[in-house]
Amino acid sequence: MNAANASTRRDFLKASGLGAAALASSTLLSACGPSTQTANTGSSSPSAASGFGDNGTMRVGMEVAYPPYNWQTSESTDDTIPVQGQDGAYADGYDIVFAKRIGTALGLEPVAVKMEFSGLVEGLTNGVIDVICGGMTATDERRQSIDFSDPYWVGHYGLLVKKGSSYEDATSLSAFSGAAVLGQRDTLLDTVIDEIDGVNHMTPVDSVPAQLSALNQGTCDAITFDVENEKGLLVANPDLVAVQIDGSKILFQEDVPINVGIAKGHDDVLAKINDAIKSVSQDERQAAWDAVQERLPQ
Known part of the structure; x- marks a missing residue:
């Protein structure tokens, strides 16, 4: 991490109250090359068949510093997944709700890979991570490099x-x-x-x-x-x-869909990701969002 990025992380910790422990563990993970297969090459899992995943895990790219979508905690619960390479560090948030569901659908254990938001697409195309589940919106520009799932949340x-x-x-x-x-x-x-x-x-x-x-x-x-x-x-x-105008805090016209990002060439995996997302009703999504709000770091 360069000095500018370190300063940005400190600014976040000061602004969000996540504490000094998160700063100490904020180093970006180095690239390890694209995964070509899971450990069990004979598995009938669709993820294994397509060369998706890394030794039974699904590496999920996110900042781990963008509540309510994702944040870091030191407590392991049913709502968290571990942060790769950091003992005693876990990711919680709305992204994790769907990362866990997608991992189950693919037969893989999700693990959070902490990265700067601006590096997520490159991390995916370079094989450092398997999916992006980090408060990212599909745009025409991003679609030139990677594929996206259906939205699992729509914001404003x-x-x-x-x-x-x-x-x-x-x-x-x-x-x-x-x-x-x-x-x-x-x-x-x-x-x-x-x-x-x-x-x-x-x-x-x-x-x-x-x-x-x-x-x-x-x-x-x-x-x-x-x-x-x-x-x-x-x-x-x-x-x-x-700011509230005419009784609404939604001030801009464009909706903000939140999508899972995946490298091109994994159409079978993408279909299963979409099936996992579609299986969650809007009422369930809202309930999960409300529950996440109650767990936000103070």
Whole structure:
């Protein structure tokens, strides 16, 4: 990890309250080359037949630092999976709910592989991980490199500002004309900013924690955020507030589907992933989301 990435991680820990233990274990895992088969080459598992997985495990790429989708904890529970290469470290969150279901469908044990969000697609194409299950949205650009499942959650975007800001009581997006608004690089959190006419679209940063740090420090007027993440973000950042216009905190037109990413050439595995996702009703998804909200790190 370079110095800039280390600083970003520290900013996240300060903003989210995950603690120093997570910082000590935040080193990125080095590439180990693409997996060509599982340990049991004679298995009838569809994953083994297609050269998917690594010795009976499914390596799941995620930040392990993006609640409520994923975060790190030191407690092993029925809701967690281990973090690869880190004793006593586990991943929890909404992504893990589906990582576990998909692992069961494929006959593989899911393990979280901690990576920067911007490196997930490359990690998948290089064979460092088997799937991305890390709050990622399928986009046309990403589809050029990898395949995606059906959505397992659909979110929406809004704006966070500091309490007492002149923008807190905005009555329309046009009120943010000229405002300095910051997003996350290589995500819709950045591209949706251009829906605001006349906005000062700042150079995006690498992570949501870096967005939060900038807003808390006053180097921007507003940041984009996942509306469904509001509870966790504001618990850790009590001086911020979500902008509400016409009774809604959903301020941008584009929905935000969350999809599983998988390397091209695994159509049989992708079909089984989609079957696993489809088997979860909308009521079950909402119940899982609500349960995750109750487990958010304080």
